[in-house]
Amino acid sequence: GEKVEQHESTLSVREGDSAVINCTYTDTASSYFPWYKQEAGKSLHFVIDIRSNVDRKQSQRLIVLLDKKAKRFSLHITATQPEDSAIYFCAASPNSNNRIFFGDGTQLVVKP
Amino acid sequence: AQTIHQWPVAEIKAVGSPLSLGCTIKGKSSPNLYWYWQATGGTLQQLFYSITVGQVESVVQLNLSASRPKDDQFILSTEKLLLSHSGFYLCACPGEKNNQAPLFGEGTRLSVL
DSSP states (O other), X not given: OXXXXXXXXXXXXXXXXXXXXXXXXXXXXXXXXXXXEEOTTSOEEEEEEEETTOSEEEETTEEEEEETTTTEEEEEEOSOOGGGOEXXXXXXXXXXXXXXXXXXXXXXXXXX | OOEEEEXXXXXXXXXXXXXXXXXXXXXXXXXXXXXXXXXXXXXXXXXXXXXXXXXXXXXXXXXXXXXXXXXXXXXXXXXXXXGGGOEEEEEEEOOSSTTSOOEEOOOEXXXXX
C-alpha cells in the first residue's frame, strides 16, 4: 500500500520567513494530495490540496508543489505568522473518496 | 452543508470498562467513513473504514471494534479499555463534492486511568 513520509518532524522559523514542509509517497497511483493543519487540542482542518494534473497550486500564503517523477510534494507557507504554528499533515490518495494515507506530521513553530 | 458530529467530546474511563464512541454524518448519503486514532502528540493511525451499512474493515488491531448500524452512523467500541487506548479519536468522511478533501469531525479525547 501507499506510504507517505514527512521529512521534517519539527520546524522552527521566525515570523515573516517562509516555511517548507516536504513529503514523499510511494504509490504511483496516488493522484490527490491534501494538507491538513492541526492546532493544539483540536481536530484536523483542511488547508490546501493538489491533484496530479498540475504541479503547483497557490491559495493566499500557501503554495503546494508536486513533482510526480520524484513522487515528492511540498507545502510552502510564505510570510509566516504566529497563528501558523500547528502540526501540519501531508497525505496521499488515489482520489478524494478513497483511503487517505497520512504522513507523521510536522510541528511548525513560528517565533515572533 | 455536510457535517460530522462526534460524541462525546471527551471521556475519562477506567481500565477494563466498556467504551462507545459515535460519529454521525449529515449532508452526504452512503459515504465512506473512517476512524482514526492519534496518541497524545503522535501520528494518525487509521483504525477502521466502512463503505456501506453493515460492512466494516479493520486496518489495525487495537482491541477495538467498529460498526456501521445506519448509513449516517459509525460507532467505535470495546468491551474492556486498556491504558493504551488513551488518545484522540477522529471520524472522517469524503468531502461533500467529489473534488473536496475529506472532512474530519471535531474528535473525542479519551483518557483511560
